[in-house]
Amino acid sequence: MRIVDVNAFYAPKGGGVRTYVQRKLKALPAMGHEIVILAPGARDETREVAPGAIIATIAAPSFPLDRRYRYFNDERALHRALDIWAPDFVEASSPWSSAAMVGRWDGGAPRALIMHADPLSAYAYRWFGPFVPRTMIDRGFDRYWRHLRRLDASFDHVVSASRDLATRLSAGGLRNVVTLPMGVEPDIFDPGLRDENLRRSLLADCGLAEDAALLLTVGRFSPEKRLPMVIEAAIAAGCDTPVGLIVVGEGRDRYAVQKACAHSPHVQILAPVRERGALARLMASADALIHGCEAETFCMVAAEARASGLPLIVPDCGGASDQYQADRAMRYRATDTADLARVIRRMAMRGLSHYHRNAVSAAASVRTMDTHFSDLIALYAAGTEFRHAA
Template structure:
């Protein structure tokens, strides 16, 4: 099968989506499929990732709400790429213009390619719910943004399948009137994260960076400095909890929106920012060596960091909405009211009172489990026309 993934969120500097796509290029090719990722870039070009895996870059402008990303603006250019590739199946991972462009391509060309919309993004949670929190409920916001739900329902009619990565997102999409939603949870990189990587020296070093002794609670957060990640709130929560017990927080991430995080830290020597790393083994060792992993974003459709925390045998502290919440509840973690710094501080204190010793590696789904299930769905023509759940 030849699969083209039109992935508007793929960027060399990206986080979870980049990790997911890089693994997909390997996994699909290993399973005998040809895979081409079409991504928006600063120039047109092609990058080979093996005999059956490629990335095709399409020159595209920057996304105004987050300039770390670009978006497909040239309909003809995208259609030309799809014409050249002639895929059996097209995946689209953005619910915006690229999804409509791909649906138009199939309709106009009369292509027999199947279409799958993979829900990598939850724009209402990332933007609208956060912008209007404290002013209106999520139901009220949904009603105000009914144009978005109407748009999703139209895509649901034009695509053969909508793939959701978490039960909570599936429920929201079905409540919004979509009928072709299938739940196929994502997972962690195989063999990468494990409690066995816990390193006392690495823990001491991170606590020393936070100017704290070894008996302090060490938290780690991982993610870029974007507003929806809520690092200022997480930093304030660590400071509030630190009034009662010694708490160190290391945030691994970067980006242009760092100033609000620095302002929220406000000189607290126990909260430190660390540059992002491409060394996945080093990151896995840091996560296993912390006492808990904390996350602030309720807009995650799955949340790779949350899954990596569980795979590392670490307690997960997460907001009570979104993919991270699903993983925290399933993995014995602690949730707090989304966007509420005091509630997050209380969750930190709960973890401090009940510290967990490193345990055996828990059962956690891998990305390859996800890909195997997804490919089975794509191979089953009937499954592409009915709703269901893939576990």
């Protein structure tokens, strides 16, 4: 089967979607399928990265809010590319205009919308949630819901990686929603990579002894990740119990992240760790991972932490919440700094070693991306008589 992934979120210096795509380029050919990533780029270009794995770009402008990304703006060029590649199955990986373009393509291949983004949670709920209930926000954004329902009618599947998002999509009137969790890259993250010397060194950088709790947060510095909230909660919890926080990432919200540190010696900001083995070693060497974003569609970093044997502290909604498991994680009220500080204290006072032992014992059972792709292919292969079929 030739699968063309029209992926507006793919960029050479991107985040979780880039990780997902890189594994996809290995996993699908290994299963006997051809995968073409069709992405916006600086120029029209086709590159075979391995047998059966192709990255093709269509010249497109830069996205104004994040220059690492570009966006499809030429529907005819996109349709010409789909005609040339003649896919057996088409994926769209953004719920915005590129998905509508794919929906309007007159080719006969069946298609799936992969929900790599949850714009309502990332923007509307975050902006207006402190003032009005979600039901009212949904009514105010009915135009977006109508857009999603039109996409739903144009696609055979709308694939969600989290139960939370899938439930809301179905409640909003979408009929083709399928919940299919993603996973972690195999053979990278492992509790056995724990390095006590690295842990001691990081705690020393935070001005703390090795009996303190070493917390980790990893993510893009953007408002929806709520890193200032995570930092403020960790500093508040540190007033009662020794807590060090390592913040890993970069992005346009860097000033707000630095400001939240308030010159606390117990918070250290590190540059992104791009080498996967080094990131796996760092994760395995911490005591718990905190995640601040309630708008994740899966939360790759939390899954990677689980595979590293790390306990989690996650919000009570969104994709990160799906990663919660009793006795291996704790949840706090999303967006609530005081409740997050309370949960940090509670986990530290109960004894992180208890949560860590349980997390280590369950690490090997964390779902991999290869299992996800196998399930995805099975979903596609099962439908040989879709309404788009010739």
